[in-house]
Amino acid sequence: MNIAIQFAYLIASVLFIIGIKKMNKTKEARTGNQLSALGMLVAILATVVQVQSISLVEILICVVIGSAIGLYISVKVEMTQMPEMVALFNGFGGLASLAVASSDYWLKTQELGQHVGPIIGTSAALSIFIGGLTFTGSIIAFLKLNGKISGKPIMFKGQHLVNLLLLIGAVVAAVVALMNQADSIYIIALVAIALVLGILVVIPIGGADMPVVISLLNSYSGMAACTTGFVLNNNVLIVSGALVGASGIILTQIMCKAMNRSLMNVLLGGFGQTASESGGEGEEVVVKEVGVEEAAMLFDAATSVIVVPGYGMAVAQAQHVIRELSEQCEKRGIEFRFAIHPVAGRMPGHMNVLLAEANISYDKLIEMEQINDDFSNTDLVFVVGANDVVNPAARNNPQSPIYGMPILNADKARTVIISKRSMGVGYAGIQNELFGYDNALMLFGDAKQTITKVVSEMKEM
Amino acid sequence: MSLESLIILLYVLVLASYLGFELISKVPPTLHTPLMSGSNAISGITIVGAILACNELGYGTVSKWLGMLALILATINVVGGYAVTDRMLKMFKKKK
Numbered sequence: 001m002n003i004a005i006q007f008a009y010l011i012a013s014v015l016f017i018i019g020i021k022k023m024n025k026t027k028e029a030r031t032g033n034q035l036s037a038l039g040m041l042v043a044i045l046a047t048v049v050q051v052q053s054i055s056l057v058e059i060l061i062c063v064v065i066g067s068a069i070g071l072y073i074s075v076k077v078e079m080t081q082m083p084e085m086v087a088l089f090n091g092f093g094g095l096a097s098l099a100v101a102s103s104d105y106w107l108k109t110q111e112l113g114q115h116v117g118p119i120i121g122t123s124a125a126l127s128i129f130i131g132g133l134t135f136t137g138s139i140i141a142f143l144k145l146n147g148k149i150s151g152k153p154i155m156f157k158g159q160h161l162v163n164l165l166l167l168i169g170a171v172v173a174a175v176v177a178l179m180n181q182a183d184s185i186y187i188i189a190l191v192a193i194a195l196v197l198g199i200l201v202v203i204p205i206g207g208a209d210m211p212v213v214i215s216l217l218n219s220y221s222g223m224a225a226c227t228t229g230f231v232l233n234n235n236v237l238i239v240s241g242a243l244v245g246a247s248g249i250i251l252t253q254i255m256c257k258a259m260n261r262s263l264m265n266v267l268l269g270g271f272g273q274t275a276s277e278s279g280g281e282g283e284e285v286v287v288k289e290v291g292v293e294e295a296a297m298l299f300d301a302a303t304s305v306i307v308v309p310g311y312g313m314a315v316a317q318a319q320h321v322i323r324e325l326s327e328q329c330e331k332r333g334i335e336f337r338f339a340i341h342p343v344a345g346r347m348p349g350h351m352n353v354l355l356a357e358a359n360i361s362y363d364k365l366i367e368m369e370q371i372n373d374d375f376s377n378t379d380l381v382f383v384v385g386a387n388d389v390v391n392p393a394a395r396n397n398p399q400s401p402i403y404g405m406p407i408l409n410a411d412k413a414r415t416v417i418i419s420k421r422s423m424g425v426g427y428a429g430i431q432n433e434l435f436g437y438d439n440a441l442m443l444f445g446d447a448k449q450t451i452t453k454v455v456s457e458m459k460e461m
Numbered sequence: 462m463s464l465e466s467l468i469i470l471l472y473v474l475v476l477a478s479y480l481g482f483e484l485i486s487k488v489p490p491t492l493h494t495p496l497m498s499g500s501n502a503i504s505g506i507t508i509v510g511a512i513l514a515c516n517e518l519g520y521g522t523v524s525k526w527l528g529m530l531a532l533i534l535a536t537i538n539v540v541g542g543y544a545v546t547d548r549m550l551k552m553f554k555k556k557k
Contacts, residue, residue, distance in 0.1 A: 016503055017480065023496055024487045030550040033499050037543040040506070047509045051516040059515050062529050066536025073537070074544035082494055082549075089501040089542055092534040099531035100510035107517055107524035119462045218497055221504045230470055232510050233462060238470060239477040240506040246481030247500045251493060342490060349493025353549055361556035367490055 008046035009236040015039025016240055020247075026362055043236055079357045080314050083214060083347040087142040090217040094134025097224035101127035101231050102191065109181040116181060123230035125174035125190060131224040132194025133201070138217050140202040141210055145346065151207025153269050159204060160268070166197045204269025211347050212255045212266045219248020251348045258342035260394075260405040285431055287423070290441035292450055295417055296457035298441075299325070302379035304335040306371065308410050309355065311345050312385020312421075316447035319358035322384065325451060326360065328458040337364050339371045339408050341389040372409050381413040384447050387425070391432045401430060411437055419443045419450060495549045502542025508535035 016039045022032025051059065077085045105124040108114045116124070143149045170193045177186035205213055222244025229237030256263050290298075299305065307326075313319060329336040338360070344351035352365050375381065383390055390410040393400035410416055411434050418435060420442060425431060434440055443450055488496050514528030 013477075017484070019499075020481075020484045020488075020496075023492055023499070024484070024489070026489065026491060026553055026555075029492055029495065029553070030547065033495070033543060033546045033550055036499060036503060037547075040502070040508075040539055040543070043506065043509055044512070047512045051512060055516045058529060059512055059532065062511075062515065062532040063536050066533040067540045069533075070537040070539070070541030071544055074541045074548060077545060079549070082498070082545075085541075085545065086494075086497050086501060089498070089538050090504075092538050093501065093504040093507065096505070096507045096511060096531040096534040096538065099527045099534070100507050100514050103514040103517070103524045103527035103531065104510075106527065107514075107522070111522055111524060117462055119464075119467050215497070218500060218504075222500065225504045225507050226474065228507055228510050230467075232513065233466060233470070234509060235470070235473050237506050237509060238473050240503045242474055242477035243481040243485075244500040244504040246478050247485045247496060250482065250485050251497065254490070254493075340490070347494055348497065349490055349495070352491040353494045353552070356549075356552040356554070359552075359554070362491055362553050363555050365491060 005046045005050065006235075008042050009234070012039040012043035012046070013236050013239040015042065016243060020243060079353050081146070082350060082353060083210065084142050084145045086347060087138050087145055087210075087214050087217065090214065090221045091135045091138030091142065093221035094131045094138060094217075094224050096131075097221070097228045098128050098131030098135065098191070098194075100228050101131065102187070104231055105187065106184070110184055113182070116178070118178065120231055121178040121181075122174075123227050125178065125187075127224055127227035127231055128187070128190055129170055129174070129194045130220055130227060132191055133198040134217055134220040134224055136195045136198030137202045137213075137220075138198075140199055141213050141217060144202075144207055145210055145214075151210075153206045154203040155269065159200070163197065163200055166193055166200070169193050170197065201267070205266065206269070209259075209261075209266050209269075211343060211345075211350075212252055212259075212261075212263070214347055215248050215251035215255055216263075217248070219245050219252060222246075222248060254342060255348060258406060260402070285423075285433065285436035287435045287442045288440070290417060290443050292443070292453040293457055295441075295443055295450075296454045296461065298380055298415060298417065299329060299334070299454065300332065300458060300461055302329075302334055304378045305329055305337070305380045305382060306375065306378050306410075306413070307336070307338045308381060308383045308386050308390055308408055309338060309340070309344060309351055310384065310386025310389065311350075312387075313447060314345070314351075314354045314385070316385060316421075318384060318419075318447040318451055319354055319360070321448055321451040321455060323358045323360050324455045325458075326364070328455055337366050337371065339368065339375075339410075340365050341368055341386070341408055344386065344389065368406065368408055375409040376412040378413045379415065381410045381416045383410055383416060383418040384451070385419070387432055388430070390434055391430070392437075393430070393433050397433070410434065411439070414439060416440045417443050419445075419447045421446060491553070492550075495546045498542055498549065499546040502539055502546060505535045505538030505542060507531060508539055511535045
């Protein structure tokens with residue numbers, strides 16, 4: 001019996017691995033996700049057969065409640081809200097690991113009066129610590145992303161010292177708890193410290209850095225599951241936790257690289273505050289405006305167009321009219337592509353999902369490295385709701401806070417039209433010198449309204 | 462737990478992490494959001510531990526309640542994570 005269960009766990013692990021492998025190709029990704037889900041089902045069934053039939057009722061009740069909530073969220077969530085949802089789910093994962101590890105620890109030390117060995121004890125303490133930190137950290141990230149609390153960094157004096165002291169406190173609490181296992185107060189203290197520390201490490205990080213934070217918390221939720229695997233001596237938890245942990249770390253690295261920041265720099269927080277001070281002193285940018293008729297004529301006359309979408313496009317709900325624009329252009333035989341910066345949107349790959357939702361074919365969405373050399377032989381670049389990712393200051397102004405960040409070479413195109421509500425600054429809080437360039441034209445107004453007008457002008461041509 | 466079983470678990474951890482890095486670095490940036498929500502669902506594997514934790518003693522115990530809390534949360538992750546990932550991946554279409 002036991003060997004059959006272990007074998008089922010092995011099958012589940014293999015299905016998770018094949019599932020992720022299939023994510024390498026957009027065509028097979030959906031099958032991959034379904035295989036992964038099948039693996040989960042196998043793991044769950046192999047676990048359910050181990051429990052006493054008397055416990056099945058409450059297990060079923062919990063599963064029904066959880067499934068209903070999960071399904072409700074997955075159907076209701078808007079694609080723009082995906083970062084919040086992922087943040088929330090990271091938090092749930094962390095809290096679940098904390099609860100499983102402490103349930104096991106509590107059962108053994110408090111209810112059965114046993115002594116837990118150093119390996120399981122350490123694993124349980126790690127699981128509780130990482131899980132607790134992931135939970136509250138994710139909740140803060142969730143609240144920042146959906147605007148319930150300000151996205152601005154919250155800093156106070158001695159913040160890093162407080163965090164360091166709490167970290168030391170957590171280690172001490174864990175060690176003392178493992179030495180006095182009959183006394184539950186220390187393990188409760190560990191839980192409390194982890195929860196407080198989770199809040200404190202995320203509040204100083206600004207809204208623009210949230211893609212890094214949710215990637216990192218994603219990794220932590222995997223590590224929490226992994227350490228829980230050590231507590232329960234269960235390989236499938238370790239394998240899956242390691243896969244998720246690795247995934248989160250890779251995404252974190254990609255995000256940091258795309259912003260030219262070190263992970264340490266992001267975690268210490270406060271980005272965007274100093275930037276706004278130095279940004280104010282730049283000289284006034286003189287811009288040229290373009291009307292919708294003229295913009296429509298420029299599109300009509302072009303042979304190649306590249307759209308640079310930013311999160312502002314999704315805020316204005318302009319992705320569907322941009323698809324209409326692409327249809328108008330393709331009807332005229334104009335090459336029409338999208339240049340996707342790694343930090344476009346608010347989480348890794350977010351922009352691709354937003355455009356896919358608007359029925360834009362995924363082979364039109366080109367990554368930065370692939371498309372950056374094409375800008376110089378492109379007639380028209382259309383920047384919608386993006387700002388810092390096309391700011392040439394990142395290339396040629398060492399004083400700029402975004403200097404060194406890889407950008408899309410939109411300025412190299414023959415003509416650049418920038419759709420913008422006003423002359424406001426981007427996330428980094430700095431002026432964009434591209435707007436003053438000779439080949440740059442500003443199309444002021446709400447992106448959805450102005451592009452709709454451009455499309456109707458083109459239809460009449 | 463004996464040191465031997467710890468070593469085996471560490472082997473599993475190291476090899477799985479290495480495999481994870483290899484596989485995930487090949488996922489195209491287009492799919493990074495579904496990758497994240499999908500790995501959210503995979504981290505719901507704690508559901509296995511949660512089910513076992515629910516199988517303990519009577520209702521009066523802290524362990525049982527913690528297990529049930531964990532089970533609800535892990536189920537939300539598993540069901541919600543896979544469902545929303547499927548919903549997203551369904552949208553990725555290529556025009557013929």
